[in-house]
Structures are given as C-alpha cells and as structure tokens.
Amino acid sequence: MKSYITKQNIVKSTFFIGVILWAVQGLFGAGVPETARIFGQLPIQANGRIKPLDSLARETLLYFSHKQSTEVSGKKMSASEWLLNVVSNPDISDSYSVFKIQDGTVKDAFHLDEKERYFSFNELKPHYTVLEKHSISIEKLDKSQQSLFQQHILTLYDQLNLYMRLQSSLYPSNVVEKGPYLDELGQIFVDYSYLLNGKHGTPDSAHPQSGAHVDHSGHNHGPGDGHHHAETAELSDEDRKNMDGWKKLSFVVNSSRYYEQMAVFKVFPPEREGSKPGKEKYLNQLTDNWAPLATLVTRSVFTGKENPAVRLYASFLDNVYKKNNSKAIESGKELLLYYENEVPKAYSKAKNEALFNCLQIFYRSMVLFLLAAIGIGASWLVKNQIVFWIGRQFVVVAFGLQVVGQVFRMLIQGRPPVTNLYSSAVFVGLVAVLLGMIMERFFKNKLGLFVSAVIGFITLIVAHNLSIQGDTLEMMQAVLDSNFWLSTHVVTIVIGYSGMFLAGFLGIVFICRYFFGRSFSDEDQRELYKMVYGIVCFNLVMNFVGTVLGGIWADQSWGRFWGWDPKENGALLIVIWSALMLHARMAGFFKVRGFMVAAVFGNIVTAMSWFGVNMLGIGLHSYGFMDSAFVWLMLFCMVQVFFMILGLLPSKWVTPKIR
C-alpha cells in the first residue's frame, strides 16, 4: 500500500494550510485596537440601511483617500480607528492626511505642496471659503458642462463637508467631554421641567418649539402697557427664571435641529409610542427610520428619560479621548450588549457585516489570483511542475475565498449575487474562474487556469475601483427591486460576460503563442481553437437567454419587450457578435486565427456593453466624460485592438520555428 505521508505531501499540505491561514487572518482581528474593533461593530443606519460603523468608516475613507485604511505617522490605521478618532477627538483627526488630491491644477489653485498626494483637514481648512464660493457657482452648471478641474473642486468641497458632518454626527464637534455635556443638559430638565408641564410659569399650554412663549410670559401686564424693555424691568424673579428656562430650552431645540441635519448616520430606532412589555418595543428595527444621537439627547432633555445608548456612547467616547483603554473597552462592550438586547436583528446584521469587512475576502483573493497568474506563467518558462502546482493551489484557494465572500454578501444583503456594477465585477470574475477550472479539467493544458487567474485578478481590481463610489451593499432602486429578475436575468447576463472575456483572453493567449511562442504545434492550435469555440457556443446561449429574460422583465414592468435603449442594445451587440462568429466560421470567413481575433474583439464588445453604455448618459462632448473609468475603458479597448492587429498580421512575418 502506498503511504500518503511522504515528505512531499507534508510540505504541500503545510503550504496549502499556510495560504488558507494567510487568507483568513482577518478573523483574528490582527492590527486593530480593541476599542476600534468594538466601535466598528456598532449598528447604525445610513444610506437607508442598517450597517456597522466599520462599513461607513471604510466607504468614507475610500471616498476621501481611495484606500480602506490610512497612515498616521508611518503606522497603518484602520478605517474604524480613524472614524473613532474623528468623532471622539476632532483636534487630532484634523491633522490626519486623508484627502487625496491628484489633480495638479487643484493643488496649484490652493498653493498646496505639489509633491504631496494626501492632505489633512488642517491643511485644507484655510481654503474652505474659497472652495465654497467656487463650488456654489459650479453646481449651477450642467454636469456635462463642468470641466475636470471643476468636478474635482466639487468633489473636494463635498469631501470636506462630509468630514465636518461626520465630526458632529454623534456629539457636536466642539464638545470635548461628552459626559459633562449630558449632565449639563440633564440639569436643564431638573431645573425647568415644570415649564413643560404647564403647571407653573405660563398658564398657556407650553410648547418649547414656539419662541413666542417668552413674550407671553409677561401675561400679568395688561396689553399696551408701555414699551417692551419697560416690561422686562418689572419682571419678577420667577418670571426671569422662566424666561431663562425658555431660552435654554429653545436653544437646546434649535441646536438639536441643526445637529440632526448634520448627522451622517443614525444610531437608534425610535421606540413605539406607549410600548408595553410583551409587545414589540420597536416598530421594525431594520426598515424604520432611526434617530440620530442629537434627537435622543434632546428627547432626554424634554422627558427626563435618558436613552441608555446616549450615556454609553458618551462614556465610551470620553474614555477613548482620555486614553483610558480598559475603561473604554468596558463601556464599549456595554454599549454593544445594549444593542444586542434591544435590537438583536440590527445588532447581528451589523456584526456579520463588520466581520465580512475585516476579512477583506476579495482583496485577499485578488492577491492570490495575481500570485497564481505569475506562478502558472512562470511554470511555462522554467518548465517546473512544482511552480505550476503552487499556482494551481493559489487559484483554488482564491476561488474558494471568492465563493465564501459571494455567499457572505448574499446572506448579508438577502439578495442574489449581482445587485450593482461593483458586484457584477466580482461575479464576472467568479464565473470566469469557474469556467476556466472546468476547461482545465477537460483539456489539462494549464491555459484555462492561467486565463481564469488573470481575469479573476483584473475583475477584482475593477471591483475595487468601483467600490470607491460608495456603499457596495446599497439598497435597490424601486425598479430593480425584484429578486426573481435579479437572480435570473442579471445573473445569466453576467455569466455571459464572463464567457466572453474567457474566450477573448484565450484568443489573446493564442495570438501571443502564435507569434512569440517557440513551439505551438498544429495540435495545440486546434485544441485552443476548440476551447474558444466551445465557450463561444456557451456564450451565445447565456447571452441570448439573459437578453431575452431582460426583455421579459421589461415587458412585465414597462409593457415593451424591446425599446432599443443603450443597455438593451449593449446586450444585443454581444448576442449578435457571438452569432456572427459562429455563422462566419461556417461560411468560411473565419479560419482559426480569424476566429481568435473575433474572440478578442468580443472583449471590446463586452466591456462596452458592460461599462460603456453607462457612460453614454453623461454626454460625449463634455470633459467630465473623460473621467478615469472612461480612460481605463479606452485603454483596455486599445490593448485589445493591438492584439487584434497582431493576430491579423500575415503568417509569413512570423519568425520561422519548429512546427
């Protein structure tokens, strides 16, 4: 009997386990302070959905600096830790260089250091008024008329505003210590709550919202009793105290209104009116409108009942500010426990998402795909089986990770895999890798694996850049809100995209081997041709069925099966191109090489219908249209054109080699 415990197998499995451990290191919470970890798990409501603070921190930091973490005096700082500092210690966070400015003209305009790429709020603050003045006039222009410079100005203005709003999203940014601030407000209730009961002071039914009450408090004077200042002079002590109380209360109301508007996120669901024990305390903790902290604070001033979350947040932030680490952790845990008891659904949703965030699954599989592509590519050069084996393990682990991430995402969102452009990029990669692995099983020529690693890597890079635009788990627009159609039409179409890219990249491999390869036998050529042909057939089925399902969806929701709208046309172009390839092959227009060149052109068609049509709406003639995504798309197309031209060169130009 053959023993499996060989030296080689031990080395191999150790390596495999090592890769997996590296991939899931986020589980052990490495590199994130405990306070930030707790803070990141707290559930909030923002962009219309419940999420952990960690998600908000990441998407904000991505928006500011295009990265999910920042660097402070040479040390890496996680997004949660950054946001925790923003809300607990504004003075320090103002000095963090998180605003990325690439546009040289913007730097020039504000006399910023040319060589720097990241700037702090402190550096940008002096220019705020100028920025505001410009932005207001730019905003009046139509988006298509704005120059690139103007759009960058607008973005920077928006970023600074968002930053300032974040600072005051929990407690006003000028409140250094939150506990004493709450005590002070609590004292107002103790001193003046009688005003609100209407038993003292004014006999008029008192409403703090109405500023008119201050004037009414002079009710014991007859009408037309001289001038106003004469009246105040005659006020009794009690009247004066009442007036003082009304002033304080109206100040609380006004500032609360202001901070409610400022708050980027909301921290707690409102309790149901007259809730009784045994009945559901909150209407719907996931879909109802939550309240910002400022509202809860004001409510406690007027009712004397303080929401425990308010005090817990205050002591947590204060302890973080004072660097009482152990106390901060203690109050943070208490706060989490409070959420767990009061709103368990929202709590667990946020907790899961925070875990998903810190795993950074898609980032890690991106790295593995890159290593895999390098490994498999190198195995051809050095002709070493071990190198190929390593590359294959990387693909397997990366694919496994991607599946886990995809399922995780679907569970968190309760949606099919593709819900927006970001998730379509992730899914295209996933399917392409799967198809490539199936190809490898059939042909065992390493090509399927190599191409899937390359596509997996590129699509995840694309996904990362798309995630900069905001929340990747955003809520669905009404018209898209149909899990049935999302899971049928959208998924099929996206599978079709994957197939197109797989065929196209195999086409590139063919062309490269044809021109640069040392030994590309006729048999190898035929094999590669068969692979591409098979995938093109698969693509025709998937893209046709997907497009038809889209037509049926359109017929169900708008009453027309087909409307020649850009997105529909994009899908149709892919179908036509696949059909054309198959018919032209039969007609004899395309021989082996022509078919490969056509497959490479399929890359352009697919990229255009995937991203190109989304850019159409912005207007072809504007500078805004030349945003970075468009530049990348054009670059991608140009690379494809290069390979197509290469593929069309006469074969006699090919250096003679052993056939």
Added chain:
Amino acid sequence: MLNQILSKVMVRLSSLKITVVCLFSLFVLVFVGTLAQVSYGIYQTQQRFFLSAFVWFDTGLGFSIPIMPGAELIGSIMIINLVAAIWTRNLLSVKKLGLGLMHVGMILLLVGAWITSAAGIESQMAIKEGQTATYSESSRVNELVFESSLNETQNKEYVISQDYLEKNTLVEDIQLPFTIKLLKVWPNAWLRRTSDLDNSQVKGLGQSISVAPKPLATQDNELNFFTVKIEILNKEGGSEGIWIVSRGLGAKQTVIIDDVSYDMSIRSERYYYPFTIKLKDFTHDVYPGTQIPKNFSSLVELNDSETGENRDVLVYMNHPLRYRGHTFFQASYGENNTLSVLQVVKNPGWTLPYASCLMISFGLCLHFLIKLAAFSNRQRKKVKG
C-alpha cells in the same frame, strides 16, 4: 425544370454569406444607433434606425441619401434568408431539432417585432388623486380637434390625426361640416409674437404670430410644437378664413360656420376607452433617510359600464394592470405625489416574443448540449487512450 430553378434560387437565398452580412450590418446599426441616442434622443433614433428600411442622411442640399440599411430592411432579408436556410438545409428534420427550433423561433421573433412596431400603441394616462380618466394621451403624436357643444353637458369632437395632416393637402369628409385646406404644416415650430407682420389674411391668434420651422425634439421631456396653417371652406366652397393652429398656443380659437361655433386646437392624440380608471391613492416610499425610491404604487378603481366590472387594483413596479388588451404600468408621478402617470400599452403581438424566445432558447440549449456531450465523450476517450 421549375423545380431546379427554385432550388437554385433557394440555395442562393440561403447563403451563409447573406447571414453574416446581415448580422454584421445589424451589429453596426445597433452600435451607431446607440451612440446616436446621445444627440438625437431615444425616440428619434428609434424612428431613424430601427423603424425604417434605410437610415437617411440629410445632405443639406435639399435631398437625403440612404447611408445604411435600417432594421426593417435587414430584418426582412434575414427572414427570407432564414426561410431559405430552413428549406435547403433541412433544418426541420428530427436530427437537427435544436437548430430547426432556434431558426424557426428567430423568424417568429422578427415577425413579432414587425407586428409590434406596426400595431403597438404606447400612451400615457395622467390622473390626479380622486379624479377619473377616460382616455390616455400620446406623448409624441398630436391631433387637430374641432369641438362644438351639443348641449350643456355634451360636446361633439371632430378629430384629424397628425399623420393624416402631414400626408394630405385637403381634409374632406361627409361627417365633417366643412372642408379644411392645409396651406402649411410644421412638425415642430418656433412661435414668436410680432406686430409687424403681413398676416392680414390670417384670422384669430395667428395674426400676430410668426412661425419658423424647428428641428424635432430630441429629449423625452421636450414637446414638439406641431403647427398647421389651414383655410376652412364651407360646404358651398366659400372660404371662411385662414388660421394658424399650433400645439404651442394655449388658447382655443373659434370659427363659426352655419351658425355653429367650433373651438379648434391641437392637442396630444387621445385614445378613449370604454371603461374608466379612477386614482384613489398614490404612494411613493423611499428608504429611510434617503431619496432612493423604494416603491411607487397607484391604487385605482376600474369601472367598466359595458361589462359591469368594478374593482380596485393596485398598480406598482413590475405589477401592471392588464385589461381588455391594454396594460397599465406605473410610469411616473408628479405634483407632490398627488398625480400618477400610467403608461398604457396596447400590443397585439405581445405573446410572440415569449413563444419565439422560448423556442430559440430551448433550441440553443438542445443543440449545444448534444454537441457538448459528444465532445466530452471524445475527449474522455482521448485522455484514456
């Protein structure tokens, strides 16, 4: 002999080269037709590229030349090519069931598309909360209408469609108590109020208005000011005067013929229904704290005096009301969520795409699955051997 010629012709018509050329032309047409939407808007592009035999290019010298085949021409050639291919390649045999299904399905799909473009009608029904609608309006096409009141509650309307007005120079009918001579028609026009115009022969509002042609609207929210200059003749042939009637003129103009007064105007083409729809309530939900729409819905009361049907229906996203050959979709809203706009679609060919696509999809799957099975068998043998 005849048989031989026929089969020769069929072989020629079924040529794969024709197929490839058609597919390529369609590819180019769809691509250009997508880019063209940026400057011409979706409606005009549809008309120019996809609902015509040729795409015409205005040379600016007073005539147009066709620059590429439109979808109607390509579609027609494809139908012929497909029929011939099915005939000559014997695609209807059991052996080629998959291929046969997908190609027959393709013919059905093209025929269905033709029926839809020829007979499908789309219009909008805007209803305010609490109000009842009896008709819907076209968003693109207009009509000339003459209204005369029969009594205090009833009106009689004489309606002439834009299409008829654009294609004829004289409107004459037994039912029409007068004759209309069309002096000039502007599909879209600039209207300008001026005093120094030699318009003395024009009666009514047109006297002080100068009309200049304007390119057709490209954006969905723009209106075409369809304008006509007409002379009205009484039944004896005598002229009653010349008028300028336009979509851009808010007020109606009056003409009196044989002691009956008619209010004339141009309005959106109307489609009347034998049933009424009353909007009871419109709701528009957003996700908490955002402007992202979560749901739009209209609660309507359907009332059909002919069939006696009376029921409440909730029309919302992906859930239209289908009734008597018409489908009502939630399309838009306005006026602080008190006005709901329903898209009304009448499409007699709506089942064809379903049937044809089912056939094609099934045929594709069948054909390629059989091929895949054969291939994987071969491959397995090869790996073993």
